[in-house]
Amino acid sequence: MMGHKGKSALQILGSPDDLKFRSCLTLFGRAASDSSDRMLFREALKQFHGGEEDPRTLELLRSS
Numbered sequence: 152m153m154g155h156k157g158k159s160a161l162q163i164l165g166s167p168d169d170l171k172f173r174s175c176l177t178l179f180g181r182a183a184s185d186s187s188d189r190m191l192f193r194e195a196l197k198q199f200h201g202g203e204e205d206p207r208t209l210e211l212l213r214s215s
Contacts (some may be wrong), residue, residue, distance in 0.1 A: 153195060160199040168207075177204040181212060 152163065152172075173196070177202035183210030196202050 153185070153198065156198075169199075173200050174205045174208045176200070177208040178212070 152160075155163050160172050163169075164172055176192050176196050178198075180189055180196065183189045183192060193202070196204060
């Protein structure tokens with residue numbers, strides 16, 4: 152995915168997979184135990200979603 156500079160997640164994956172991708176980046180970024188892994192997920196969120204984590208995924212994580 153990171154090699155697709157200049158394209159949105161929607162252009163690459165279509166809908167609703169672009170939304171699933173954001174949710175996965177949020178979840179895996181929070182679950183990663185290694186700082187280099189966390190950085191990779193943050194960079195992907197930045198590139199494809201303006202750095203914004205998925206609010207629904209965060210809500211579900213808080214409630215668990």
